Amino acid sequence: MPLLAIAYFSISGTTEKLAHAVARGADGRAQVTLCRITGGDIVSGRFQNESLLETIDGADAVAFGSPTYMGGPAAQFKAFADASSDRWSQQRWANTIAAGFTTGACASGDQLHTLSYFSILAAQHGMLWCGLDIPGGEDPSGRNRLGSQLGLATHLIDGSLPESDLGTAAYLGLRLAKMASRNG
Template structure:
């Protein structure tokens, strides 16, 4: 990890879930990168595909301190598989089950742009409806000068979350190496922010007057 990643060294160990839908496998590979980054930063991590959710998988999300949402961008928005999952969270939205959890997101498309921003905005709105705390990518844009290259972190220049691009005719294990590293850093950032939030809550509880 680079200095961009915030590593948890003390306090409660954050529990991070990566909830993703993947059509051709590219988004699943990026979900693994997010999970790897969060794990390296000290979090307990579970990655789960959101199609065919089981009671146990719902419990994992309910118990997590942070949820990172991942989806392909299809036709300018999240995939149908992810949208089905999002709609199934409505009861949790009404009960506040995910309130004050940390949230973040990533998306992948075949085109360099592919209207990925719209998909990320949909993920932000989903998190806001659940009253979650959104964590941005936290990286400046890469590949935006004559000295840059496609191997730069955040090579596509997204800020709300990680935006990746995978050629539609390549195998799932051939996602771009810069996108993998960017997603790893997103996972590490989420783990770090979540650890800070948990530590702050613990400190606040210790300072609270007895009986308050």
């Protein structure tokens, strides 16, 4: 069974809900490890959690998640990405399937830039990017509500994540698990 690592940062719990939904979607098709990036992982501005990085070293698929702050991923996620540079130079994550998810304050809150950041991070590592294959506005269940093909982008409505976005996250987890099974 492939290993899906979900590497994410969450401050308010919204991104964490998405991470858990991605995990639910992969349940039964992949072994899932939630790799939460915490403030305690950042020491003097540098990410310092070798065991989290080692988990990703052994993963067949990785989902990157962060809220979108000021048009990009949170600083805590960026510190994690910066710490992956030793792995980049060795291409340890090459051929691993990767995907991304993010949430922002507004429907047009520059979440695409965060997803682009994730896909470039994956490309630098030689990873294989997995986007969404649900046409925006076309799904009977309302999945991919904001129509982002690069990955899951969402925002809160009246302070809550829409169920359709949690459904999209679960679908992304399922898609990652299926792709990792084929890749292995």
